[in-house]
Amino acid sequence: MGKLGIWDFFSEQGRDLPLPRESVNGKTVVIAGANVGLGLEASAHVANKKPSLVIATCRDAVKCERTLKLLRERCAGTQPASLDSWPLELSSFDNVRSFADRFDAEGPERLNVFVANAGTFKPVYTRTQDDWEIMLQVNYLSIALLSILLLPHLLHSATCEDPSRLVLVSSLGHYLAEPVLTGSQNWDHVLGTISAENFGAYGMSRYNLSKMLQVAFVRELAARLPSPTPLVITAVDPGLCHSYLQRELEKYCLLRIVLAFVKWLLRARTSEMGSRTLVYAALATNAQNLHGKYMSSCEVVEECDFLLSAEGKAFSERLWWETIEVLSKVDDRVSQIVSTYLPAR
Template structure:
């Protein structure tokens, strides 16, 4: 159990992180949110390891085309031009459930690498200053950072399990944040909430910062609940990661208003911030490094396993997390009729 610690944060930000490497020549890797920042740097690292397939996703076709070009320019064309077809980029917009469903349909239909999937790194995320609803009726950060990420993880779970073996289980990595330590600030009296997701979705529930860090806490809860239901020995090692305080484009929405531009400048020029490339190293470590048993169900930061928010270990936190799982599965089962079957066939009964 842990709380945010300023001294530990500063030490970690200034620590030199290792660049994890390994033999991924037989593996298919999927990485979301790759057009800029940490996601792009992770994609470049993965491509340089020459996987059987790297499937990098972006919000639209134009970003996919440019991202693939950048990844090829920085890695593949120099190292193995004959294998450039092993880098693919498909559109995936987590703003809408339709896009997630269509992506899953395409993955099943085109059967890239024989529908093999050994590693899924769910990196895509967003921060918005103003309350914004998606066409599905959900607040944007709640849908992108949590609901659509959970839907994608569940829909890809059968492929991860099918591609797993005893010596090398597949891996599911969901990018969270150190902000998850602050995510419980608005979670009071939750036992009286009629609906967890409905309450969080309300415009008057909290402000943008609280909503962002809460979405990252929900990611940690989702992985912990998923891990508790995976069979043993596990076919999928699942964890959450914190890239750290990075100079990236995550908070670009703060550049749009004069009164939040100083915050954007602080993020980009603070001596405490690390580069996106440095931030991507913890994603690599979670995806291909570390001992399976050590990272399974855990939260990683600075290429190490750290204790999650203390709230998760309180009676209220445990009850909240269990209810969140039930509500999430119920909702996503209505969004995509494949979800109930996947849950029933691949996870243990509560």
């Protein structure tokens, strides 16, 4: 699928997507948001390939325990020692930092793949304890923070012939985010403006925007790594899938029925089928071709016109520096990692 065309969308939704055959022997894979939906399915796919270790993250210890049990049942024959589940709550920067601290202290020597799958949709404006709008923090800022904190591990485990992978799970919804960025070149602070309650976007528009920010981040981060790269970074769209993402809307009986009808009409994929593009980006061998790219249905496709325009490129670069500025205040390691591994373009 190229741009968001309705007929292309329909035919893509019904397509049987490939599963990569690549081996994951000796590799460590971290998948964030693994208790349900796409993250659970991607974890099961990867664990069934018998890697050295899969760390499936969930928001709390109870979900970790339950997920570990589920994955062990679904991956009979996999060594129990090669599956683990750690807590990770993305609505708190402290929690993200604790996860990175734990990885530094107890994690395996190598980290080959990080799939940043966890994401949230909140129809009602909500702020986190860190004082950011929740979808901006969970879907963008915390994912960016963790990606940067894990970057040294990903780089030290790789070669250009066998690069590590960083996969951010974005969305086709990012194609719809441009209108809310009208006039963004005049904003004092992009992140501050987007986070404010009086920003003129609600529920789904905010969600779509958080997913566009991920695509911009992937492009900026990728451009700061050498070419060929020892770390391949990709943004992926799983397509429209059945999952728990709309759980806040599905609490209401009528909305549940409407959503089920819309998903049927739009040929929503199963979570398992949707997870294949994640697994593909994480493992496929043609990795250098995927670097800095946006993927849908296991293929590289163009991101939205806004990000390809001169205005969008300027926006992305500005967003990058603002993000680094914000995250450097959250954790000292961010500026050190940026100056050591990510030279300015």
